[in-house]
Amino acid sequence: MKIQGLPDNGAVDRELHHKFAVAIRAAQLGIWEWDLRTDEFSYSDRAKEIFGFHTDEVVTRQRIIEVLHPDDHRVAREQAASSLDPSLKQRTPYRYRIFRAGSRELRWIHAFGEPIFEVLEGKHVAVRFIGTLQDITDEVQAHERLADQEARLRLAIEASGIAIWEVNLADQTITHSPELNRLCGFPPDARPTLEEFRSRYAPGERERMEQLGAEARLRGETKLDTEIHHLWPDGTEKWLSLKAQIPPGESGYGGRVIGVLMDITEQKRQEEYQKLLLTELNHRIKNSFAVTQSVINQTLRGTDVPSETRAKLSARLQAMADAHEIMTGGAWESAALMTVLNRSLETFGECGSGRIIVQAEDIELSPRATLSFSLVLHELLTNAVKYGSLSNSTGTIHVKISHESLNLLRFTWIEKGGPRTAGTAHEGFGTRLIERVFGSEFEATIRRTLDPEGLSFIMEVPLSRLQP
Known part of the structure; x- marks a missing residue:
């Protein structure tokens, strides 16, 4: 050639x-x-x-x-x-x-x-x-694209206030950057050691971080996502969000850890302030329910309103108060359906009694759905105690909560062993309440019948109407 x-x-x-x-x-x-x-x-x-x-x-x-x-x-x-x-x-x-x-x-x-x-x-x-x-x-x-990506990443880092870091596990050294120094309270051009960075941890944080890392390694995990509480020598208190990853090496774990830090101090302060407000709100709501209860009792005293009606009204108010307390625990964002169910069973003394068999796929409820489910469960339990399976010592209730599809929740309440009866369930105020709340507002389909064994209540609700 x-x-x-x-x-x-x-x-x-x-x-x-x-x-x-x-x-x-x-x-x-x-x-x-x-x-x-x-x-x-x-x-x-x-x-x-x-x-x-x-x-x-x-x-x-x-x-x-x-x-x-x-x-x-x-x-x-x-x-x-x-x-x-x-x-x-x-x-x-x-x-x-x-x-x-x-x-x-x-x-x-x-x-x-x-x-x-x-x-x-x-x-x-x-x-x-x-x-x-x-x-x-x-x-x-390719080099130009990489340079553009690095420039955009640098701008994003500067705009978001995060710091990228890397620790060499072999010699316990850490990469330095002005952003990392700023987040940890060092001068921009300083070159603190890894030990000096760790000295900014609040008491107990170092041990907690070491334990988290050890537990992650035992589980075979290579990622860590947590928050670190910092307490600087001048008394400044900081909260940092840490996300870290150990790139795998030949032995399964590499010789370095890479990650990012972000200052979330203001976010933590807002969360604490929000908790304080929610606690105060919950306290005032409890007082409002108590005042409402007292006003109702005073108003009905000396009237010909049956005592049974008074008891029903008081019980429904208490169910609403319980629902509000559950939502306070979830920061008024959501509540688990099983939490609502268990709280209702506790109120009636049936939690763990063995007479109510629950088979459930839990979901998170919006605040409005939490309140509505609390009222529905209260009505069902009240009727069961007065007329149904819980009115004797042998009856049982089977509760099943399932996701029939990705879009539909199916709630089934089947009573057995109660007084023998048949026909169509009586439509009292409780029944109308359930149908008005779920049938209209949540677009639910409700089937309620009285079989010889007891009440059969089936409700299907679009998940999109229930979830936060």
Whole structure:
């Protein structure tokens, strides 16, 4: 195989020539030669392909200048001059841009050239200039994309106030950055040790962090997500969110930990303030229910309202009060359906009695759904105690809560072993309350019948209407 630009005077070893050709093809290099005595250029087929020249095209100086990027003319001239200067003979690789012939597509070229000198009239004169070309456009573009990503990441880090860190587990060293120093109370240009960073932990935090790490390793986990309480020497109190990951190594755990820190001090203060407000709100709601209860009792005293009606009204108010207390525990954001159910059973003394069998898939309820479910459970339990399965010592209730599909919750209440009865369930105020609350507001489908064994109550509700 004859390679353009490679001298073949019979002295080139054939095997070496073959290896050279393989290397050239593998690297996708183009070879060029410039005869300085005749100003003629010789380009290999690959070199012509890189420049967009036809394979049978004669390459001239003017043709090369036409495709060379205008801004890189000076670079090319200076590089050639320093390479051809006998006192310099520079052999440094260089880059320039071209607009490929025909398509005018911008490409980046990595070039290397080496001059060949001869002694003419007692002086060293460059007679030939040979070298290689390589299209590195993909590499340059990948580098530019990476640089853009790093710039965007840096802007995001600066805007969000987070700090990226890395700990070398072998020598217990930590990378430094102005952001990390700022979050931990050190000067921006300081280089504190890992031990000095840990000295900012509040009492007990170091032991807690070590325990969290040990437990994560025992579980085979490589990620950690927690909050760290800092207490600086000047008394400043900080809360930081920490997210860390141990990149796996050959033994399963690598020799470093990488992660981010974010200042959440203000968020924690707001949470504490919100808890204080919720506690005060809960206290006032309890007082309001107590006052309402007292006003009702005072109003009904001396009237002909049956005592049973008074008891029902008081019990319903208590059910609402219990629901509000549950929601306070969930910061008025949500409450678990099982929590609501268990609280209702406790109120009637049936939690753990064995007479109510519960099979449930728990879900989180919105505050409004929590209150409504509390009232429904109160009505069902009240009726069961007075007329149904809980009115004797042998009856049972089977409660099943399931997600019939991803979009529907099915609540089933089946009473057995109570007084034998049949027909249609009486529609009192409690029944109307259930149908008004769930049938109208929550778009539920309700089926309520009295079988000989007892009440059968089935309610299907769209999950989207129940969840927060």
